[in-house]
Amino acid sequence: MTDAGAASGVTLPVRRRSGGRSRRWLLIACMLGPLLGFMVVFYAVPFAYLAQESFQSWDGEDEPKAEPTFDYYKKTFQSSRTSRALTRTFRISLVSTLIALVICYPVALLLIRAGPRLRSGMLLVIFISLAASLIVRNYGWLVVLADQGPLNALLVGLGFTSRGLRMVYSEGATIVALVHYVMPFMILPIYGALLRIPDSYSEASISLGAGPWTTLRKVVFPLSMPGVFGGTILSFAICMSAFVTPLMLGSPATAMMSQVAAEQLLVQQNFPWGSAIVTILTLATFAVVFAYGWVIRRVMKADV
C-alpha cells in the first residue's frame, strides 16, 4: 500500500496533489465506516460483554462473586447435555454443508450452461426461497415430513414402508431444513466463481482428450475453489448458529448449541453459563473457518 503510494507519487506528481495519503485514508474510512460502526456497536461490544459475563460465577443470587472463573467453560464440556449439543452442532453443520455442496454445485453448473430464460427463472426461484420467512419454510417442512404427510404417503404408496415413518422432530429433519435454508448461500458464490472461468479452459481440456467428467474434476472444480470455499464457509457458519430450524424441526434431544445457550440465558437465567456456551460456539466456528481457509490455501494450493 505505501510502496504503491510512494511509487505513484514519484511517477505521477499530479496525483499527489489531488489525493494525498490522508485523503485516501478518509475515502477508505468512508467506505468501511458504516460497516465497522455496525459491527462494533452490535457485535463486538455485546460480544465483549457476553465474554466478560461468562467468567462470572452464579449461584442463583443477584450478586455475582468477584473472582473471575472458568467454571462454566469446564461445566460446558463436562455436562453431557452441552458437550453433546456441541458435537451435534458440528455434526449437523458439517453434514448439512456437505449435502448442500453436493446438491448446489450441479445447480451452479447448470446456471452457467443454461440459456438466459432458464437462468433467470432459476435465479428467481433461488431468490424467492430467500424472501420467504424461515418460519414459513420450516413449517412447510413440518407438513411435508409429517407422519401423515405427503412424503410418507408417497413412501407408503410406492411400497417402501407399510406404515408412515417418524421423520419430524429429529436430527435428519433439521438437516433437511438447514440444507434448504443454506442453498442460496452455497449456489450464488459457486455460480459467481464459475462465471469467472472462461469457456476456453474447458474447451482446451476437451480438445486435449479429456471427457466432461475429467474436465470438471481437473479444471473446472479446482478453478471454482474460491466459490466453493465462500459457499461452504457461509453455509457452515449459518448452520452453526442455527436456532429456529432445530427448534421447530428437532426435539430437545437433538438441541443445537444456540438452543442450549438460549435455555440458559432465557429460561434458567444463568447468564454466565449461557454466555460461556455462546462464546465457545463463536470461537469454535471461527477456529473451523480459519483452519479450513489454511488447509485450502496451504494444502490444496487453491487461491481463495
Added chain:
Amino acid sequence: MAQVELEDVSFALGATEILRNVSLTIGEGECLALLGPSGCGKTTTLRCIAGFVVPTHGNVRIGGESVVNLRPNQRNVGLVFQDYALFPHMSVRQNIAYGLERRKVGRAELAKRVGEMVAITHLDGLEDRRPDQLSGGQRQRVALARALVIEPDVLLLDEPLGALDRLLREEMQVELKRIQRDLGITTVFVTHDQEEALSLSDRIAVMFDGRIVETGSPEQLYHAPQQRGVMSFLGTSNIWQATVEAADGPYLQLSSGDIRVRVAAETRLAAGATAQVGIRPEHIRISAEPPEDAVNIVSGRIETTVYKGAHVEVYVGTAAGIEFLARQPAVSTEGGGLRSGDPVYLSFEPGNVLLFPSES
C-alpha cells in the same frame, strides 16, 4: 499429420447462416491461413475441424476419415486458443503433460515427450512456473507445446499472435513458422491480420460472409487476386470503376473520366461494359515530367504525403475525382522532393493493373 477436408460444410444458428457451403482441402503438412474480417465465419470453420461446432450440413474428414460424429476429445486435434487458455492452477509442465495424461501415456514416456516439447518451444527452465508468471510470448509457446505434445493430426490456431505486441508478434511469427516446418504438421490458423496470413502460410483461404471466396498462395492472392474484395482486403490498393472502350493491340483500354488505362487482360470485355480496375500503390511511379516510355499515365496533384520510414505514401488527387495512393521508397531529402499541391504524373505498367469484370 494428415490431410484435412471440409466438404460443403454449412452451419446455421437459428436463421443466421454462419457458414455457407465451405469446401476446403488442406494438404498433409500444409500451413493454411483462414483470413477474413471479424464475423466472417473463420473461427467457426476452425471449430468445425476441432469438433466444437457440428456442421448442419456437409462433412469434415481428417486423414480420410469422417469425424463429424466424433466429439472434440475423440479427435486428435491440437488447438491453440486466442487467449491461450492455459490452466492457471497448473505449472507449465503440468499444462503440457495434460493431454498425455489423458492418453494414459506412461510416466517415463510422458517425461521424455514433455522434455522434447519444452526444448522445441524454448521453454527450458520455465517448467515449474505458473502461467501468470510468464510473459505473453512464453504463454503462447506453452499453449503451442501443450497442443503439439499430443502429436495431433492437425494443429489449429485461433488468432495465434493476436494477443502479442508488435515486436513479439514478429518474433513469434518466425518461431511459429520454424516449428511448423520442423514438425511438418498440417496447420490451419485463423487470422484477420493480412500480414500474418501472408508471412506465415503456404496457402490462404479468404472468407467473407461465411463463404470462402478465394484460395491461393500468398503471392497469387497478393499479385493476382481474382476478386476485387480480396485485393482490397489484402494490403492496400487503388480500385476504381471504369468503362471498357476498345481492345488496343495486346491491351484492353478502359476509361473513367479523363483517366485512360490500358490493361494486359486476357478477358475480352465488350465495349461499354463496366469493370473494376485495381493497382497496388507500390506499382505506381511518380514523376514531375510525363515519362516518355510509359503506357499508362495519369496526371494529378499531390494532396498529402505520409512518411512511413522505409517508404513514403503519397496521396494524389486527379481531375476525375479519383484519389490515388502511391508508395515511393523514402529518400533522405526532406519529403523526398514531394510537396502537397505539386503537379505530378503517375505511371504504371499494364501488366500490374488488375481487372475485375464480375462485380459491376
